[in-house]
Structures are given as C-alpha cells and as structure tokens.
Amino acid sequence: MxxxxxxxxxxxxxxxxxxxxxxxxxxxxxxxxDLGLTGTHVGCEHGVCGACTVLMDGLPVRSCLMLAAQTNGxxxxxxxxxxxxxxxxxxxxxxxxxxxxxxxxxxxxxxxxTMMAFLKETASPSEAEIREALSGNLCRCTGYQxxxxxxxxxxxxxxxxxxx
Amino acid sequence: xxxAPFRYVAARSLDEALALKAEHGDEARFLAGxxxxxxxxxxxxxxxxxxxxxxxxxxxxxxxxxxNVLRIGALARYRALQRDAAVxxxxxxxxxxxxHVAHPxxxxxxxxxxxxxxxxxxSELPAVVLALGGRMHARSGRGERWxxxxxxxxxxxxxxxxxDEMLTEIELPDLPAKSGAAFLEVSRRRGDYAxxxxxxxxxxxxxxxxxxARLAYCNAGEKQMLAGKAAQALVGRRGADKYISDAAAxxxxxxxxxxxxHASKKFQRHLAGVLTRRALQTALARAGAA
Numbered sequence: 001m002x003x004x005x006x007x008x009x010x011x012x013x014x015x016x017x018x019x020x021x022x023x024x025x026x027x028x029x030x031x032x033x034d035l036g037l038t039g040t041h042v043g044c045e046h047g048v049c050g051a052c053t054v055l056m057d058g059l060p061v062r063s064c065l066m067l068a069a070q071t072n073g074x075x076x077x078x079x080x081x082x083x084x085x086x087x088x089x090x091x092x093x094x095x096x097x098x099x100x101x102x103x104x105x106x107x108x109x110x111x112x113x114t115m116m117a118f119l120k121e122t123a124s125p126s127e128a129e130i131r132e133a134l135s136g137n138l139c140r141c142t143g144y145q146x147x148x149x150x151x152x153x154x155x156x157x158x159x160x161x162x163x164x
Numbered sequence: 165x166x167x168a169p170f171r172y173v174a175a176r177s178l179d180e181a182l183a184l185k186a187e188h189g190d191e192a193r194f195l196a197g198x199x200x201x202x203x204x205x206x207x208x209x210x211x212x213x214x215x216x217x218x219x220x221x222x223x224x225x226x227x228x229x230x231x232n233v234l235r236i237g238a239l240a241r242y243r244a245l246q247r248d249a250a251v252x253x254x255x256x257x258x259x260x261x262x263x264h265v266a267h268p269x270x271x272x273x274x275x276x277x278x279x280x281x282x283x284x285x286x287s288e289l290p291a292v293v294l295a296l297g298g299r300m301h302a303r304s305g306r307g308e309r310w311x312x313x314x315x316x317x318x319x320x321x322x323x324x325x326x327x328d329e330m331l332t333e334i335e336l337p338d339l340p341a342k343s344g345a346a347f348l349e350v351s352r353r354r355g356d357y358a359x360x361x362x363x364x365x366x367x368x369x370x371x372x373x374x375x376x377a378r379l380a381y382c383n384a385g386e387k388q389m390l391a392g393k394a395a396q397a398l399v400g401r402r403g404a405d406k407y408i409s410d411a412a413a414x415x416x417x418x419x420x421x422x423x424x425x426h427a428s429k430k431f432q433r434h435l436a437g438v439l440t441r442r443a444l445q446t447a448l449a450r451a452g453a454a
C-alpha cells in the first residue's frame with residue numbers, strides 16, 4: 001500500500017508547526033522523531049504505562065494512542081514546555097528534584113504532564129486524590145512514595161504562589 | 165509496535181463517514197477515542213485498511229435528557245460523563261462504574277459508544293448498559309434502527325452492527341421508582357480489567373417485594389452476560405439474605421468464566437457469588453428495602 005501523507009498544522013508548546021505525516025505515525029513518534037522533542041518517553045506503546053503522556057488542549061492523553069494526523073488544529077504540550085532554562089526549573093520539577101520524586105527518570109515526563117493538569121483542577125489535593133491521579137502512570141523503580149511527596153510539595157508551593 | 169499501514173480519513177460529515185463505511189465495509193473502522201482500537205493496531209491484532217475518524221463530528225458529542233431517558237452521543241467521552249450532572253442524578257450506576265474504567269488519561273479520550281462497539285466482554289460498561297436496559301441507535305446510509313443492549317452484544321469483539329452501520333447513540337432509560345443499583349468488581353490493580361465484576365439493578369413493588377431485577381457480569385464468559393435465572397429468582401421475593409444467597413449461587417453456575425493466568429474459573433465463580441451477594445445487598449438498600 002502506498003503511504004499517503006496528511007498535512008498537519010498543530011500548536012506544540014506554543015509554537016505553530018506544520019508537517020506532512022503518514023497516517024500511521026503515532027503522536028509519540030511524531031513528537032520524538034519529527035520534532036526532536038525526546039522528553040516524551042515511549043514505554044509500552046499500548047496505553048498502559050503512561051510514560052508518553054502529553055497534554056492535548058490542556059488534558060493529559062496517551063500520545064502512543066493517538067495519531068499525529070489527529071492533532072491537526074489542536075494544541076499539544078510536552079514536558080519541554082515546563083521550562084527552557086536548565087537553572088530554573090518549573091515549581092513542579094523543582095519539587096520532584098528536592099523530594100527525590102524520581103529515580104531513573106523514565107516515567108517522570110509522563111507523570112509531570114499528568115500532574116500539571118491535575119494541579120490545575122485540584123488546588124489542594126489530598127494524598128488519596130494524588131494517588132488516584134497518578135494511577136495511570138507506572139514507575140518501574142516503584143518510587144511512588146517520593147512521587148506523592150513531591151506532588152504534595154508542589155501543590156503547596158503552587159497554591160502559595162497563587163495566593164500571593 | 166507500530167500500526168500496519170492504513171488510510172486515514174478525518175470525516176467532515178456524518179453522511180461522508182457513513183458513505184465511506186458503506187463503501188469499505190469491514191475493511192474500515194470508525195475511530196472515536198481510540199483507546200482500545202489503537203493499542204490493538206499497535207499490536208497488529210487489528211489491521212483495518214481504513215480509519216474513519218469521527219472526532220471532527222462535534223454533533224455526536226452530547227449527553228442529553230429527553231423525557232425520562234438519557235441520550236449519550238457517539239463522541240461523549242468518559243470524562244464528560246463523569247462530570248455530567250444528569251448522569252450523576254439519573255444514572256448513578258454509570259457514574260459509580262466510570263472510575264473503574266482505566267485511568268484519567270484514558271478517560272479523557274475514551275467514549276462510551278466506542279466501548280460498546282468494541283464489545284470487550286471483560287469491560288465493565290457493557291455490563292452496566294445491559295443492567296440498565298439500554299438501547300443502541302445505529303445509523304447507515306440505508307437508514308437507522310434501534311437495537312436493545314441484550315441483542316447488541318454477540319460475543320467477544322462482536323456486535324449486531326452491520327458492516328455499514330455506525331453506533332451513533334446510547335439511550336439509557338431512567339429506572340422505575342423504588343429501584344436501586346450497584347456495581348462491584350475485583351481487579352488486581354485499580355484501573356485494570358476486573359477478574360470479575362457485577363452490575364446489579366433491582367426494583368421493588370409497593371409492598372416491598374422485588375418486582376424486577378437484572379444482573380450483568382464482566383469477564384464472566386466469551387460474551388457479555390446477563391444472569392437471567394439468578395435475576396428471576398429474586399422476583400416476588402423480599403430482600404431476605406436467604407434469597408440473595410440463592411440468587412448468588414444461581415449466578416455462580418449460570419456464568420461461563422474462561423479463567424486466565426490470574427484467576428482460575430473456579431475462583432472467578434467464587435468472586436461472582438460474593439460480588440453478587442454484596443451488590444444485591446447494596447442495590448436493595450438503595451431501593452429502600454426494609
């Protein structure tokens with residue numbers, strides 16, 4: 001079968017970008033291979049692990065379960081959107097750094113993007129709410145305790161910053 | 165782990181989507197949330213020649229009250245259903261079950277209609293729609309028709325939909341007065357498919373006796389399953405524990421669990437019995453049984 005191409009105009013991390021993509025190109029591969037945004041990690045490629053989670057129009061989705069062609073006219077945010085300054089992390093990243101919310105770091109981009117949307121919807125979450133929100137992200141180092149602590153810390157700081 | 169090549173068409177109208185489906189038949193699949201279809205394609209378990217993406221068809225994205233039914237369009241996502249006041253008020257069984265379906269990221273994309281059309285007997289939601297006595301609205305270039313949920317599911321990944329039809333709407337009728345419902349499941353981890361799950365609905369008469377019941381199961385056989393004999397055993401009875409136990413025992417033998425690496429058939433039957441008993445107790449209490 002000849003591979004037909006689709007014109008896609010998509011907003012990625014605030015930047016307009018246009019590409020021609022194959023029908024079968026997954027959003028995860030589009031981000032990594034075509035745009036060079038390798039912060040989005042690819043784990044299981046069938047929607048179980050959550051490592052490839054990105055925001056589409058503000059909501060966390062599995063980028064391995066979407067086609068690049070489907071993003072035409074939509075806005076995608078990846079972990080690269082959190083900061084572009086190595087010395088100045090986003091408060092959520094800073095909290096993960098300080099609370100040891102990552103070990104090998106493979107699952108971290110997906111968790112950060114999931115938590116970005118979660119903290120926007122839930123200003124002062126309980127531990128149970130954080131654990132429920134994290135349920136779709138696997139950490140194979142099993143570092144969940146520290147991840148929950150990091151999110152709790154981030155929620156407090158972001159809440160305080162918002163209150164000021 | 166990449167899909168085999170296929171043609172992708174973003175539908176511009178329902179008519180266009182239906183015309184394409186009529187033209188390409190079983191070689192074409194509709195793409196809604198894609199949370200079951202895309203993984204199957206990544207594994208190459210599914211290799212459709214064409215995907216007809218219905219996500220641009222915003223007219224299919226609705227949750228509406230009409231008289232005493234709830235109408236759920238083909239693009240209504242789990243996330244929207246979880247946050248919908250009419251679902252919470254009029255279909256609490258659906259609201260109670262949705263948090264068991266996968267994870268937030270999946271629920272941001274997945275749709276109820278896509279779940280029905282995919283027809284995985286392990287999924288929770290076919291059981292819920294069966295227990296609620298729902299109806300499916302199918303459309304094609306030839307016309308439209310309604311299919312009762314109990315006639316819709318034909319087996320694993322098989323439905324009554326013809327090759328040119330689209331499931332465009334699910335209709336859930338309000339339960340009668342003095343009804344109660346409950347969903348319970350046992351899964352190894354939150355969000356996993358259940359080893360066993362049950363949706364129970366009971367309706368009581370003026371004298372407090374049960375006048376109607378439905379018990380539907382997930383992961384209880386090669387197809388989506390109502391336990392008719394077990395439900396019938398409740399009718400005419402009052403909610404004494406003895407009758408609940410009788411119904412649970414009947415359900416255990418009536419279902420046809422397939423067993424798997426995590427749960428033997430025997431264990432699945434055991435779970436069905438326990439869950440049926442507990443779900444009936446909760447449903448009866450919610451119906452206002454003394």
